[in-house]
Amino acid sequence: MEEYKKAVLAHYEAIKNDLHSDFLLHPTTARLRSLCTVLFDSLNADDRVIFTRFFKPDSLDANLSFNDVAKFDIDKFKPLLGFMKSEATPRKTVVIELLAILIDYQPRPLKKFSKIGIKQVELNDESEKVDLPQIPDYNNGGEKEKEKEKEKENIATFNNDRKNEDEEASVEETSIIVDSTEDKPVPGDATSPQPPPKNYVKMVFVFLLVAIGGGYLAKSDLLKEKGCMIWRQDHYEKVACDYELDPSGGEKIEPVNEQLLKYQRKVKITDTTRFINPDGTKRFFYGKNAEQQMEYFTLPGRHPETGKLLKELSDYMMKKHFVSTGN
Incomplete structure (x- = not known):
């Protein structure tokens, strides 16, 4: 968990x-x-x-x-x-x-x-298993027990030796790195650290470029797979993900949201509009556009043009802006 x-x-x-x-x-x-x-x-x-x-x-x-x-x-x-x-x-x-x-x-x-995690652990365990010599089978039960104990000791010794070898190799690699830097002549102060080799800097730079480019391409592919949408006057429409802004009108192009694409609409409300659902919930949400004019929508979320959070059309707002609220 x-x-x-x-x-x-x-x-x-x-x-x-x-x-x-x-x-x-x-x-x-x-x-x-x-x-x-x-x-x-x-x-x-x-x-x-x-x-x-x-x-x-x-x-x-x-x-x-x-x-x-x-x-x-x-x-x-x-x-x-x-x-x-x-x-x-x-x-x-x-x-x-x-x-x-x-x-x-x-x-x-x-x-x-949890299931996927357990499978991954099992795969990792299988990859780390080491083949050990088989212990011969004897008829004498006591000999079998001795051989089993000996097998356990051999495995423990093998694992300890393997661990020690890894630690020694790590120490040797560290020593080599330290020696290679200490033997080089240092201009000025002898205790000042050496700058990284030019080849190393180039490798890091290339790696960053590849990582950034790969991330951008992956994101682009994901967007193309799911599609994009754009707000057109009073509803969303599906468009290609080739641009961030629509070349013709400058509207923002965003990843498709199926819920908003199907059901979000800008509606006109009058005093004869039914504001409340049969179960008592409000039917509309409101927000102001760039000209500070009130606009009304069928779903919560963000105003498609200003990006500001829409609010539920409360009883107070209905009484303030409309003559009749009893329908």
Whole structure:
């Protein structure tokens, strides 16, 4: 379990600037709930089980709905937020599992991670086995026991010798490095450290270039595989991932989010619009555009143009901006 916690937290630190950065780079309890609503329709079977355990722990056999997530008490995300900020370790495993879903960590859940981890240990153990001479079989039972004890001693001696040889080799390599640097003439102060060889500097420089280029290509391939999208007036459309900004209009091109692509719409609201769902939840979220004009959307998240967090259309806002709110 400890290895799983460390792996999930390390993955979060690695991707928070790229994957769902609007929600994960500077997380709050409200943003974490909003991200859960964004990912809700794309959950696989294992992820849906985790969501149900987190959002409806007292009725695990019931179907989890979108509104169960959207209306969930944001204070219950505090253990998750504390874990993400390395302030505290949550007591419940489901909190770790939920973070793994939000950051798309693989392998998940814990049971799958544990199986893969055990297989990896077995493979490592197989690669480190050493063939030892076979002990002959004797009819005398006492002789067999003696030979078994002798075999154990031989194995222990072999492992100790192997360890000593590795340590001696490490010391010899260190000595060679020290001798090679101490024998060289040093200009000026004899105690000043030598600069690294030019070839070494070139190798490091080339390695960095290759690493950066490889990372960029890998990211580009991932984006091309998943696709990108762009905001067009009142909805998202799929586009190629060839640019960061649209050459024709300058709009930001971002990795595709299937939830936003399918369901996020900018809508016009009047005093005859139905603001509340049959179950009592609010239907719309609002935010101001660059001209400080109020705009309304069907999903939570970020304003597609300004990037600011959208807010739920409350009773106060409905009464302030619309004549009738009873529908």
